[in-house]
Amino acid sequence: xxxxxxxxxxxxxxxxxxxxxxxxxxxxxxxxxxxxxxxxxxxxxxxxxxxxxxxxxxxxxxxxxxxxxxxxxxxxxxxxxxxxxxxxxxxxxxxxxxxxxxxxxxxxxxxxxxxxxxxxxxxxxxxxxxxxxxxxxxxxxxxxxxxxxxxxxxxxxxxxxxxxxxxxxxxxxxxxxxxxxxxxxxxxxxxxxxxxxxxxxxxxxxxxxxxxxxxxxxxxxxxxxxxxxxxxxxxxxxxxxxxxxxxxxxxxxxxxxxxxxxxxxxxxxxxxxxxxxxxxxxxxxxxxx
Amino acid sequence: xxxxxxxxxxxxxxxxxxxxxxxxxxxxxxxxxxxxxxxxxxxxxxxxxxxxxxxxxxxxxxxxxxxxxxxxxxxxxxxxxxxxxxxxxxxxxxxxxxxxxxxxxxxxxxxxxxxxxxxxxxxxxxxxxxxxxxxxxxxxxxxxxxxxxxxxxxxxxxxxxxxxxxxxxxxxxxxxxxxxxxxxxxxxxxxxxxxxxxxxxxxxxxxxxxxxxxxxxxxxxxxxxxxxxxxxxxxxxxxxxxxxxxxxxxxxxxxxxxxxxxxxxxxxxxxxxxxxxxxxxxxxxxxxxxxxxxxxxxxxxxxxxxxxxxxxxxxxxxxxxxxxxxxxxxxxxxxxxxxxxxxxxxxxxxxxxxxxxxxxxxxxxxxxxxxxxxxxxxxxxxxxxxxxxxxxxxxxxxxxxxxxxxxxxxxxxx
Numbered sequence: 001x002x003x004x005x006x007x008x009x010x011x012x013x014x015x016x017x018x019x020x021x022x023x024x025x026x027x028x029x030x031x032x033x034x035x036x037x038x039x040x041x042x043x044x045x046x047x048x049x050x051x052x053x054x055x056x057x058x059x060x061x062x063x064x065x066x067x068x069x070x071x072x073x074x075x076x077x078x079x080x081x082x083x084x085x086x087x088x089x090x091x092x093x094x095x096x097x098x099x100x101x102x103x104x105x106x107x108x109x110x111x112x113x114x115x116x117x118x119x120x121x122x123x124x125x126x127x128x129x130x131x132x133x134x135x136x137x138x139x140x141x142x143x144x145x146x147x148x149x150x151x152x153x154x155x156x157x158x159x160x161x162x163x164x165x166x167x168x169x170x171x172x173x174x175x176x177x178x179x180x181x182x183x184x185x186x187x188x189x190x191x192x193x194x195x196x197x198x199x200x201x202x203x204x205x206x207x208x209x210x211x212x213x214x215x216x217x218x219x220x221x222x223x224x225x226x227x228x229x230x231x232x233x234x235x236x237x238x239x240x241x242x243x244x245x246x247x248x249x250x251x252x253x254x255x256x257x258x259x260x261x262x263x264x265x266x267x268x269x270x271x272x273x274x275x276x277x278x279x280x281x282x283x284x285x286x287x288x289x
Numbered sequence: 290x291x292x293x294x295x296x297x298x299x300x301x302x303x304x305x306x307x308x309x310x311x312x313x314x315x316x317x318x319x320x321x322x323x324x325x326x327x328x329x330x331x332x333x334x335x336x337x338x339x340x341x342x343x344x345x346x347x348x349x350x351x352x353x354x355x356x357x358x359x360x361x362x363x364x365x366x367x368x369x370x371x372x373x374x375x376x377x378x379x380x381x382x383x384x385x386x387x388x389x390x391x392x393x394x395x396x397x398x399x400x401x402x403x404x405x406x407x408x409x410x411x412x413x414x415x416x417x418x419x420x421x422x423x424x425x426x427x428x429x430x431x432x433x434x435x436x437x438x439x440x441x442x443x444x445x446x447x448x449x450x451x452x453x454x455x456x457x458x459x460x461x462x463x464x465x466x467x468x469x470x471x472x473x474x475x476x477x478x479x480x481x482x483x484x485x486x487x488x489x490x491x492x493x494x495x496x497x498x499x500x501x502x503x504x505x506x507x508x509x510x511x512x513x514x515x516x517x518x519x520x521x522x523x524x525x526x527x528x529x530x531x532x533x534x535x536x537x538x539x540x541x542x543x544x545x546x547x548x549x550x551x552x553x554x555x556x557x558x559x560x561x562x563x564x565x566x567x568x569x570x571x572x573x574x575x576x577x578x579x580x581x582x583x584x585x586x587x588x589x590x591x592x593x594x595x596x597x598x599x600x601x602x603x604x605x606x607x608x609x610x611x612x613x614x615x616x617x618x619x620x621x622x623x624x625x626x627x628x629x630x631x632x633x634x635x636x637x638x639x640x641x642x643x644x645x646x647x648x649x650x651x652x653x654x655x656x657x658x659x660x661x662x663x664x665x666x667x668x669x670x671x672x673x674x675x676x677x678x679x680x681x682x683x684x685x686x687x688x689x690x691x692x693x694x695x696x697x698x699x700x701x702x703x
Contacts, residue, residue, distance in 0.1 A: 040669065041383050042366060062676060128528045149530040151683050237473055238530035239683030240676065255355045257383065257668040
C-alpha cells in the first residue's frame with residue numbers, strides 16, 4: 001500500500017511514458033537504423049550502407065529543390081504570419097467594437113484542415129477558374145494571376161495559402177499576450193510622454209518576447225511538417241517545383257521503393273526541427289531555473 | 290480417454306470442421322474502386338462464390354495504387370499477406386525477388402497459360418520459371434485520342450508521323466481550339482515521352498528504356514525525343530499544370546481540344562459520356578508507333594500463403610485467367626485480354642485494333658513494357674526517368690541537357 005502511495009504519480013505516468021518511448025523515440029531510432037541500410041521496398045537489415053544514403057539525398061536534384069523551397073516557404077511563412085498576426089492583434093487590442101466577432105473571423109481559417117485550405121486556394125488560384133477569370137469577367141481584361149502554373153512562382157502560392165490559414169492563430173497568441181500585459185505599463189508610458197508607435201515599439205513588443213518564441217516554434221515545425229497543403233494545392237508541381245522535404249520523404253519511402261533514402265531524408269527533417277526547438281527548450285529551461 | 294485428451298480431441302475436431310470454411314476464402318487487395326472497375330471485379334467475385342470460394346474484399350482507393358501498395362507492405366511486414374494483390378508488372382517482379390510470392394505452376398500447366406499469354410507479359414508473371422501472378426488485362430498507353438468534330442471541320446486525318454501531328458496541331462490552333470489536351474502530372478508527361486521514343490524507333494526504346502543503356506540515353510535519338518516534347522509543349526494550353534488526365538480527355542470529348550496522347554483507359558471517359566470510341570472520339574496509335582506495342586498489365590500477384598488457403602488461391606487464379614472473365618473484365622475496363630485466344634467480336638474498334646497490333650508486335654519482337662506505367666524499370670529507376678521528363682517539360686531546359694541529366698539520373702538510381 002505504501003509502495004503505491006509513494007509511487008502513484010510515477011505509476012500513472014508509466015503507460016503513457018512507455019507508449020511515447022516506443023512509438024516516438026523507438027520509431028525515430030528505427031528510422032535512423034533504416035537510413036543506414038540498403039532498404040528498398042521493405043526494411044532490410046542485412047546490408048549496410050553507412051552514411052551513403054545521406055550523401056545521395058544531398059546530391060539529389062529533388063532534395064535541392066525541396067531545401068530551396070523550404071527556405072522560401074519556411075522563411076516567408078513564419079515571417080509573414082508573425083507580422084500579420086501581430087498587426088491584427090495590435091489593431092484588435094484598441095478596444096474596438098465587435099472585437100469578438102472580428103477575432104472569430106480571423107481565427108476561423110485555423111479551424112480548417114490544410115487539405116481544405118489547399119483545395120480551396122487551388123480553385124482560387126487556377127487561372128481558368130478562380131481569381132484571374134473572375135477579374136477578367138468583371139472587366140479587368142489584362143489581369144494575370146497564374147503563379148500556380150509557373151515553376152518558379154508556384155511555391156509562393158503555397159506561402160499565400162499557408163499564411164492565410166495560420167495568421168489568425170498567431171494573432172490569437174499575440175492577443176493573449178497583449179492582454180497579459182499590465183495596464184499600468186501603458187499608463188506609465190503615457191505619463192512619460194511616449195507616442196503610440198514608440199509605446200508599442202519600445203515597450204509592448206519587447207514584452208511579447210515569450211509569445212514570439214512560441215509562435216516561431218509552432219509555425220516553424222508546421223513549416224517543416226507541411227505536407228497536406230502542398231499535396232492539395234499543387235501536388236508538388238508543376239513538375240516537382242513545389243517539392244518540400246516532407247513530400248520528398250513520402251515519395252521516396254512509399255512510392256519509389258527507396259525506403260533507406262526516405263528514412264535518411266526523414267532524419268534530416270528531424271535535425272531541422274531540432275535546430276529550431278533546442279534554442280527554445282534551452283531558453284525555457286533556463287528561465288525555470 | 291481422460292477428459293483432457295477428450296477435450297483436445299473435441300477441439301481438434303472442431304478446428305478440422307471449421308477449417309474448410311476459413312480455407313475457402315480469398316482475400317484480395319486491389320484499387321479497382323471506380324464504377325466500371327468495381328463492377329468488373331465483382332464479376333470475378335460472383336464467379337468464385339458460385340464455386341464455393343468466399344471473397345474478402347480489401348479495396349484501397351487512391352493514388353493510382355500507392356495507397357494499396359503501402360497497405361500491402363504493412364500487411365506483409367506484419368507476416369499476414371493477403372491471398373492475392375493487384376499489382377503492375379515491375380511490382381510483381383520486385384515482390385517475387387523478395388521471395389514473398391507463391392507458385393501457380395500446377396494450374397498454369399493444366400490450363401496452358403504458356404501458350405496463350407504473350408511472352409513479354411510472361412516475363413512479369415513468371416519468376417524463375419514459376420508462375421507467380423495471373424495477368425488479367427493489357428492496356429496500351431500510346432494512343433492519340435482526337436475529337437471527330439474538330440477533325441471533320443478542319444478536314445484532318447489521324448496523324449501517323451510527328452510532322453503530320455504538328456501540321457494538324459497548327460490547324461487546330463489556328464481554328465481557335467486547344468491543339469493538345471495534356472494533363473500536368475509526371476506520369477502523364479512520361480506517357481507522352483515514351484510514345485515519342487517508341488515512335489522514333491522501337492530499338493531506341495529497347496536500348497534507352499528497357500536496357501537503360503547510358504550511351505543510348507545520351508544519343509541523338511533521345512535528344513530528338515526531348516525536342517519533340519518541347520514542340521508538343523508549345524501546343525498545350527498554359528493551364529495544364531496539375532490537371533488530371535480525365536479532365537484532359539473531357540476537353541477532347543467536349544470538342545474544346547483536338548488531340549490527347551493517353552492510354553486506352555481514356556475510353557472509359559468516352560463511354561461514360563455516352564459516346565462511342567472510334568466515332569465521336571477517334572483513336573489512332575501515336576505517331577510512328579504502328580507495328581510496335583507498349584503495354585501495361587494488371588496482375589493478381591499470389592502470395593505464398595499456407596496450405597489451407599492454397600486451394601482457394603489456385604481456384605481464383607484459374608477463374609481470373611478464364612476467357613469468360615477476361616472478356617467481361619476488359620470490356621468494362623477498356624483494355625484487352627491478357628490472353629490472346631479471346632475473340633474480339635464484342636470489343637470496340639479501338640480494342641480490336643489493339644488486339645491485331647499486339648499479334649503483329651509479338652511476332653516482330655517490338656512488344657515492350659511501358660515505362661510510365663510500371664513495366665519498364667523498377668520503381669526507383671522509373672522515378673528517375675519521370676523526374677527528368679517532367680522537369681524538362683515544365684522548364685526551358687535544352688534537349689541536350691535533358692538527355693544528359695536523364696542518363697545521370699538513371700545511373701544514380703541504379
